[in-house]
Amino acid sequence: MKVSVAAEKCVAAGQCVLLAPAVFDQREEDGVVVLLDETPAPELGDAVRESAMVCPAAAIHLAES
Amino acid sequence: MNRIVVVGASAGGLATAEALRRAGFAGVITLVGDEPELPYDRPPLSKQLLSGEWEPGDLELRSATDLDALKLELRLGVRATSLDTSRRRVLLADDTEVSYDAVVVATGVRARRLPGTDGVAGVHTLRTLPDALALKERLRPGRRLVIVGAGFVGAEVAASVRALGADVTVLESGPVALGAAVGEAAGRYLTGLHDEHGVRVRTGAAVTAIAQAAGRVTGVELADGTVIPADEVLVAVGSAPNTEWLAGSGLTVHNGLVCDQYCAAAPGVYGVGDVARWENPLFGTTMRVEHRTNAAEQGLAVARTLLDPAARRPFAPVPYFWSDQYGIRFQSYGHLRDHDEALVLDAAGHRLLVAYRKDDRLVGVLAAGGTPKTLRAWRALIAAATPWTAAITSTAA
Numbered sequence: 001m002k003v004s005v006a007a008e009k010c011v012a013a014g015q016c017v018l019l020a021p022a023v024f025d026q027r028e029e030d031g032v033v034v035l036l037d038e039t040p041a042p043e044l045g046d047a048v049r050e051s052a053m054v055c056p057a058a059a060i061h062l063a064e065s
Numbered sequence: 066m067n068r069i070v071v072v073g074a075s076a077g078g079l080a081t082a083e084a085l086r087r088a089g090f091a092g093v094i095t096l097v098g099d100e101p102e103l104p105y106d107r108p109p110l111s112k113q114l115l116s117g118e119w120e121p122g123d124l125e126l127r128s129a130t131d132l133d134a135l136k137l138e139l140r141l142g143v144r145a146t147s148l149d150t151s152r153r154r155v156l157l158a159d160d161t162e163v164s165y166d167a168v169v170v171a172t173g174v175r176a177r178r179l180p181g182t183d184g185v186a187g188v189h190t191l192r193t194l195p196d197a198l199a200l201k202e203r204l205r206p207g208r209r210l211v212i213v214g215a216g217f218v219g220a221e222v223a224a225s226v227r228a229l230g231a232d233v234t235v236l237e238s239g240p241v242a243l244g245a246a247v248g249e250a251a252g253r254y255l256t257g258l259h260d261e262h263g264v265r266v267r268t269g270a271a272v273t274a275i276a277q278a279a280g281r282v283t284g285v286e287l288a289d290g291t292v293i294p295a296d297e298v299l300v301a302v303g304s305a306p307n308t309e310w311l312a313g314s315g316l317t318v319h320n321g322l323v324c325d326q327y328c329a330a331a332p333g334v335y336g337v338g339d340v341a342r343w344e345n346p347l348f349g350t351t352m353r354v355e356h357r358t359n360a361a362e363q364g365l366a367v368a369r370t371l372l373d374p375a376a377r378r379p380f381a382p383v384p385y386f387w388s389d390q391y392g393i394r395f396q397s398y399g400h401l402r403d404h405d406e407a408l409v410l411d412a413a414g415h416r417l418l419v420a421y422r423k424d425d426r427l428v429g430v431l432a433a434g435g436t437p438k439t440l441r442a443w444r445a446l447i448a449a450a451t452p453w454t455a456a457i458t459s460t461a462a
Contacts, residue, residue, distance in 0.1 A: 009123075011108070011387050011389075011394075012387070012394065012396070012437040013358055013385055013387060013396075014437060014438070014440075014441055015358065015362075015385070017441070018441070018444075026437060026438050028436060028438060029436065030394075030436075030437065031394075031396075031436065031437025031438055049087055050365065053080055053083055053084055053087070053361060053364075053365055054080070054358070054361040054362050054365060055361070056076075056108070056357045056358040056361060056385075056387075057106070057108075058106060058126050058127070
C-alpha cells in the first residue's frame with residue numbers, strides 16, 4: 001500500500017492521527033497533515049484505510065499494491 | 066445479505082458504500098442520488114469554490130477510477146420517492162424500483178427557504194454545486210449581497226465573497242451570531258470578525274419580506290420598516306432533513322430519521338449523515354449532526370454493523386466540525402448545543418477557546434486562531450466524559 005496526502009485539501013481535523021499515529025502527524029502551526037510513512041506495514045493497513053475513508057477533506061489517497 | 070441500497074450519494078452515502086466494499090462485501094451495492102454529478106464534497110462550496118480558489122473538479126470525493134474500482138450500481142440524477150419496508154424496495158422517480166436486503170438512508174438535508182421567494186431571481190440558497198456556481202456567477206466587485214442568517218454557511222460566504230470585493234451585509238435575528246449554538250462570547254467573536262473585514266452585520270434583524278420588482282430581488286425588508294437594498298440575497302437560515310420520501314414507510318421521522326444507538330431505524334434500515342437522528346450514548350442524548358466528519362464516520366460504523374451484526378457497537382463519536390472565515394479556522398469537538406455553560410478560557414487577540422459544560426461534565430470545546438494539535442487533548446477529555454471541574458483544572462495546568 002502506498003499512501004499520499006493532498007496537504008492543500010487538508011482541513012486539520014486530525015482524524016487520521018487519532019486512527020494511525022504511526023503514519024500521520026500534524027504540523028504544529030496549522031495542524032495540516034504530515035505523512036510519516038508512505039508505505040506503512042501491512043498490520044497498519046486497516047487503520048490507514050479507515051483514515052482515508054473518514055478524512056473529512058478526502059485528502060488521503062491510497063494505492064493498494 | 067446480497068443487496069444493499071444506499072440512498073444518498075454525498076459524503077455519508079459514499080462512505081458507507083466504500084466501507085462495505087473495503088470490508089469485503091461482494092454483493093450488489095446500489096448508490097442512489099438525486100444530483101447528477103459524481104459524489105462531491107460540500108464544505109468547499111462556501112469556501113474555496115466561491116472564492117475561486119478551486120474549480121468544481123477539485124470537489125470530487127473520489128476519482129472516477131476509484132469509484133469504478135468500488136463496482137457500485139450508480140443511480141445518479143434520480144430521486145428516491147418512497148420506501149416500502151414490507152416488500153423491501155426503494156421506489157425511484159423514474160418509476161423503477163430497487164429491492165434490498167438492507168437500506169441505508171443518507172438523503173441529507175436541504176437549505177431552508179423563505180416563504181414567497183421561490184422563483185424570484187437573485188434569491189439564492191447554498192447547498193449544492195449548482196447553487197454555489199449560480200451565486201458565484203453573480204458576484205463581482207461592488208455588487209450588493211445581503212445574507213440572511215449569520216450561521217456558519219452565511220459567515221463563510223460573507224468571508225469568501227468579501228475577498229472578491231462584493232459589498233456584503235449580514236442579517237441576524239438574534240443578538241449575536243450563532244448565540245444559541247456556541248454561546249454569547251463566541252457569537253460576539255464571530256460577529257466582530259465581520260466588522261473587522263468591512264462586512265456590515267445587523268443583529269436583531271427580523272426579515273419580513275423580500276422586496277422585488279419584475280420578478281427580481283431588490284432588497285430585504287425588516288420588521289422595523291427598513292429596506293436593505295440588494296442585488297443578490299443569500300438565504301442561509303438553516304436546513305431541513307430530506308425525509309418526505311419516507312412518509313408511509315412506517316419509520317419514525319422527527320426532525321430527521323429516528324435511529325437507535327446502532328443507527329438502526331428498523332430491521333434492515335439504517336440512517337447515516339445529516340438526515341439521521343440517533344442516540345449517542347457518549348452524551349446520553351439523541352442528536353442529528355450536520356457536519357461533514359460525522360457523515361463519513363457514521364457511514365463507516367453502519368457498514369461494519371451491516372456486515373457483522375453480532376459485533377455491532379453503539380455509534381458514540383465525539384462530533385467534530387471546522388469552519389474557515391477570513392483566514393481564521395474554527396474547530397470544535399463535542400456536542401455544544403444545549404450546553405448549560407460556555408466558559409471562555411482564552412480570548413487574546415484573535416485566539417478563542419471556549420469550553421462547554423452540560424450538567425457536571427465537559428461536553429464540548431470550540432477554538433479559533435490556535436494550534437489545532439492542542440485540541441486533541443480536549444477531545445480526549447470529552448471522549449472520557451470528564452467531570453467539568455477536573456477537565457478545567459487539568460487543561461489549565
